[in-house]
Amino acid sequence: MISLYSLARLSDLPAATWDALVPAGQPFLRHAFLSAMEDSGSVAPATGWAAEHLVLERDGQVRALLPAYRKWHSFGEYVFDHGWAEACERAGIAYYPKLLGGVPFSPVSGPRLLTADPADGLLVLQALPEYLGKGGLSGAHINFTDSVLDQAIDGLPGWLERLGCQFHWRNRGYRDFQDFLDTLSSRKRKQMRKEREQVLGHGIDFQWYRGDQLSEQQWDFVYLCYANTYTVRRRAPYLTREFFSLLAERMPEAIRVVVARQSGRDVAMALSLIGGDSLFGRYWGCLDEFDRLHFETCFYQGMDFAIAEGLQRFDAGAQGEHKLIRGFEPVITRSWHYLLHPGLRRAVEEFLGQEREGILAYAEEARGMLPYRRD
Structure with a gap:
């Protein structure tokens, strides 16, 4: 038997159960980090972040997790959709609340669907559109994904890919x-x-x-x-x-x-x-x-x-050019967006197609500005 439900508090799930599905080397996804956000009041409905972590259970065992938050604004995400929200307001379309899959205030790429079996993660993605509709959410936004989720979500109907560019230093x-x-x-x-x-x-x-x-x-x-x-x-x-x-x-x-x-x-x-x-x-x-x-x-x-x-790697944060001239190299980041309103989805899809070309051109130009010798 399979069930999908949400947690309003991370502390309602034992740390050992959560962390069993967190890959090694992912400090921002650990129960300790995310629960510290909630228990300290940094992430709370009063600050516009209501925890809504999705949990997939199969035969009474937790099989997949999506750290997520119901949001009434777009601050602290580092994938900027304020323009989309403003366009919706002008058109009389409700953009908030929305569902954000990610780590609060942390523009760090990594796994977003936590699971030992990709098939269970796929079930969460497939259930999301119905979940959004029943929950009064305008859409889902999963930010700073890894290649595993990129491959799983690519080709699923309705999902839109957005590119970004960061700068990381390699040892x-x-x-x-x-x-x-x-x-x-x-x-x-x-x-x-x-x-x-x-x-x-x-x-x-x-x-x-x-x-x-x-x-x-x-x-x-x-x-x-x-x-x-x-x-x-x-x-x-x-x-x-x-x-x-x-x-x-x-x-x-x-x-x-x-x-x-x-x-x-x-x-x-x-x-x-x-x-x-x-x-x-x-x-x-x-x-x-x-x-x-x-x-x-x-x-x-x-x-x-x-x-x-x-x-081997130093990720010093989200902003750019001042890192570039100090040897930090451009890295493409990805996020995925599912919008229930068909008109909004079409408009955003057109925008993202144009933005994608600009991001890729920017990253390529940035590589030419790196300070390394060319001998």
Whole structure:
């Protein structure tokens, strides 16, 4: 017997049951990470995110999971559909609520359908259109998918593929940062050295910590830095202070925080997660402004760390060109969208066809701007 139902709280499912279907090297999909989002109030109906995780059971056993949220806005997703929502508002079409399959505030590609059997995952996808209609949802949006889901969903009727472009750094067996610099053109090599020297000239040094090595007072500093990145833009931070404590309590081994210090005073930080062979840079912030400090804290320190730890990939976040000139290479990302309104679906399909050409051209142009030597 097969049943599909939703969870309004991740804590209603045992962590062992959930994590049994999470592939290795996926910290953002772990019960610990997603439940910390919910239990801290960062993800809640009051913030426009209502957990609606889909669970497929077969003969009383959980066989497939889709981390998902009922949403009343499009913030914190990093696949931007605000234009679609505005067009719907002008046309008198209800765009919200919608169903988002993804990880809140985390533009990291990876599995979205968690299952040991692709056939069970396919059953979830096939059941989604009826589920949306019964639930009063305008559509489903599954963001930052992996190749397994891409293959499963491609060709299913009604689903539209959307491309994006990010920039990731690859560790090609570098012995140290100088070994990496030696692969660059002379001009770019000098530029990066100068940037690092500028930070050193401010008397700033760096210390790395695991999640269990930080005191609550230090976590206060981490949160203050994180929140300040929103304060300076007159916006409220997505995450609450409690999220960081819960994360440190539930998955400390995956957390890495680098703290920038000047004359014994902490002035900036960057928080990353480790999963498999990858380092994922997530949150950064500073209390004082120093020239080039952002690049050193968020990029060069992470590259140094990846080399020292033998990690193969460094995903430092969603934005682009400032990473490109520092050796981060373009990577195509994918998301999938199912829209119930036929007119909206046709309009979005036409838009995505045009956008796709632009994204692919942009990624190809970006490859020509990489700083590596061409000898």
